[in-house]
Structure formats: C-alpha cells, structure tokens
Amino acid sequence: MQKKLQVGILGAGSMGRNHGQQLKSLEDVEITGICSLPLQTADDLAALLEIDCPTCDSFETMLSEVPMDALYLCIPPFAHDGQVEAAAAKGIHMFLEKPIALDLARAESMALAVETAGVITQVGYHMRFQQSVQRFQSMLADGSAGKPVQFQGRYWCNIDPSGWWRDKTKSGGQITEQLTHIYDMACYLMGDPKTAIGWMANLAHTDNPEYTVEDTSVGMLRFDNGSIASISGSNTSAPMHFFGEYRICCENVTMEYRTTGQPWVTPDSATIYLGEEEKEEFVEDKNLYLEETLDFLSAIRENRPALTPIENGVRAIRAVEAVIKSAEQDGKAMIID
Incomplete structure (x- = not known):
C-alpha cells in the first residue's frame, strides 16, 4: 500500500x-x-x-x-x-x-x-470536473468542436448570510465570491480574456446598511480569439435555489448545461449537440468535491x-476585477493585461 x-x-x-x-x-x-x-x-x-x-x-x-x-x-x-x-x-x-x-x-x-x-x-x-465539461474540453483540444464563438452563463441565488460575505471589503462581492465559478468556466472553455465590460447594482438590499455587495450584475468578456461571453449574477432569485448554468457555442458543437437550482434534489444535466440530430446527454451526479x-x-x-493550478485562479481574479472596475465606471471597457 x-x-x-x-x-x-x-x-x-x-x-x-x-x-x-x-x-x-x-x-x-x-x-x-x-x-x-x-x-x-x-x-x-x-x-x-x-x-x-x-x-x-x-x-x-x-x-x-x-x-x-x-x-x-x-x-x-x-x-x-x-x-x-x-x-x-x-x-x-x-x-x-x-x-x-x-x-x-x-x-x-x-x-x-x-x-x-x-x-x-x-x-x-x-465545476470543471463535470462530465460534460471534460467531454466538451476534449473536443476543443482535438479541434472537433471548431472555434469557440460565444458563452452565456448565470449564477442566480437568494441568500442572506451574516458576517463577511455581505461585506464587500471582505468578500469582494458576489461577482468575486460566487460568480467566479462561471467566469472561470468561460475562461476554461473560451481562452484568455482581453476586454471586460460590466454593470452592477444593489437593488433589493438597500435597507440593510451591512449589505454592501452587489445583488445584480452583468459582465461581458471578449477573448483573445475573438469569442464573447456574457455572464449575469443575482442574489434576488428564488430562495434555496442556486442557478449555476451556462451555454457555449462553437463552430461545430454546442453545449447546454442546465440546473433546477437544487442539484441535491434533481441532478444537473447537460446536452452536447453534435449536429441536426446527433447529441450526447449527461446526468451530472458525481461528487465534484471528491473529484x-x-x-x-x-x-x-x-x-x-x-x-x-493557481495561475487559473489568478486569471479568474484578473477577469472579475476588470468587470468590477468597468461597472464602477458605468460600463467603461477595461483592457485586461
């Protein structure tokens, strides 16, 4: 042993x-x-x-x-x-x-x-360890998926945590702390981001002075290969539902990842569309934390x-930081070095 x-x-x-x-x-x-x-x-x-x-x-x-x-x-x-x-x-x-x-x-x-x-x-x-993601990544690597074109994702929830999460000086906000999963997925499948645009606001928690993070956001990324991503975030969605899902379109292949927002009740699922009728279906029921x-x-x-590896964590921070800076300047485009 x-x-x-x-x-x-x-x-x-x-x-x-x-x-x-x-x-x-x-x-x-x-x-x-x-x-x-x-x-x-x-x-x-x-x-x-x-x-x-x-x-x-x-x-x-x-x-x-x-x-x-x-x-x-x-x-x-x-x-x-x-x-x-x-x-x-x-x-x-x-x-x-x-x-x-x-x-x-x-x-x-x-x-x-x-x-x-x-x-x-x-x-x-x-989320990188999802079966559908690994299958799609293999198709990107061998070229059968063709060029990445567009990514669309969201992370919507409704939580009211106490302490550090709702303090922007400690969590960085929902984009930094939660949507980082979706931004990382976009980077993993699309490449290195070069330009970012963002908008964010606190629309539903203004009566709580301790809640200083955004509860609504939209970010857009343009990657070095010309592809584009749009990602939305919300902390005003259905309580006890966590909607982390996305779609990606390439020249030859499209993937749709779906969730009911309660994967502990109904596992997430995904479809990779290979043509007019051909497709691959996935039920995402693995323990991703163990994987x-x-x-x-x-x-x-x-x-x-x-x-x-850690450099991917740096890349995600580089992307979300640029989106946040853009949002703080009313959607001004930010170049990501």
Whole structure:
C-alpha cells in the first residue's frame, strides 16, 4: 500500500468541513492537523470527522508543528495574508478554495511563491470536473468542436448570510465570491480574456446598511480569439435555489448545461449537440468535491499539474476585477493585461 499523504486543513467553516469529509473518506490520506479561528471551530471539525489530530488557532504554530505534504486553505478571501507564501517556502502542496484572494496583487504574489517553490496547487473550481465539461474540453483540444464563438452563463441565488460575505471589503462581492465559478468556466472553455465590460447594482438590499455587495450584475468578456461571453449574477432569485448554468457555442458543437437550482434534489444535466440530430446527454451526479480532491492528490503522487493550478485562479481574479472596475465606471471597457 502506498504511503499516506499527510494533509492539514486551514479554516473550519463550511468548506473546511466539506473538504475534511472528502479527505476522511480516503484510505491513503491522514489529516494531521486543523487550524481555525476561533479554536473551538477546529476542535468541532476534528470531532465531526472523528479524528484525533492537533488543533490550533495559529497558522505559524501549524506550519512549525504539524507534518504536512499538502494543505487545504479553506479561508475567506480577505483572510489571505501570507499563508500561501509561507507554506510554499516549506515545499507544501496546496488546495485553495476560490477566490484565492481579494485582489490581483495578492493573487499574483501567491502565484509567484508557488512558481518559485515548484509546489503543486489546485483551486476549488469544482465545476470543471463535470462530465460534460471534460467531454466538451476534449473536443476543443482535438479541434472537433471548431472555434469557440460565444458563452452565456448565470449564477442566480437568494441568500442572506451574516458576517463577511455581505461585506464587500471582505468578500469582494458576489461577482468575486460566487460568480467566479462561471467566469472561470468561460475562461476554461473560451481562452484568455482581453476586454471586460460590466454593470452592477444593489437593488433589493438597500435597507440593510451591512449589505454592501452587489445583488445584480452583468459582465461581458471578449477573448483573445475573438469569442464573447456574457455572464449575469443575482442574489434576488428564488430562495434555496442556486442557478449555476451556462451555454457555449462553437463552430461545430454546442453545449447546454442546465440546473433546477437544487442539484441535491434533481441532478444537473447537460446536452452536447453534435449536429441536426446527433447529441450526447449527461446526468451530472458525481461528487465534484471528491473529484477535485482525487485529482489534486494524484497530481502530487504523479508530480504533474492538477486540473486547476493557481495561475487559473489568478486569471479568474484578473477577469472579475476588470468587470468590477468597468461597472464602477458605468460600463467603461477595461483592457485586461
């Protein structure tokens, strides 16, 4: 049996719990430490996972005392203040929840540290692991799909979280924190964005002074190959429904990804249209969080890049930052360097 990978978890919120449960299910992984603020949340996660491992509320303590081949960073974007650089310097591979930072400067600093250290990274854009997406990506790679032409996507929900998410200085807003999944998908399938235009507003939460993020947005991207994407966001949609879906049109092939907004009730589905009558149908019922972890851990063992390395997280931030800057200037076109 191969040696167990020793993995630490930084951040014991909802995503820390999620990834902890995926890791606990794997026989070739040992969770060697959990770090979170306040300390009780780290203790609670250890109890939930039924594991006996060190817990702490200081990342410096974790880094110096907990043996780790890999680290899962499950912290909000505002909480990144050098943890990636410190872990990279120690040769620790990293899984980073999205978005990897609040702004491009912080993200680029993290990516540079990773590149210098030569460690393997994976960013939590789990939608890339959908079966239909991987099939479509293979058709783009072998040329059978033809040139990418247009992408249309949306992420609509209706949540009223307390704390950091609705504070723009901590989450960056819905475009940065949630729609990043759809912007990443557009970049993954269409290429590198070169121009961005955006509009955003807070239309339905003006009575709450603590709600400083947008609840309505539209962004447009033009890519270096000439293709175009339009992406809309809303936090005023049906409660307990999460509509993350998209369509992509290429010269020869079209894909439609659909959701009822409640994939835990009815799995998402997708159709790839290959011609007038020929098509491929998909039911997206895989555990995508487990899939991205399996790819990350295999990448470490095989010494290869994971599907979504940190530079893709930087690209997503570059795109959404340009859309937000455009929106702040009433839709002025922004060049993405």
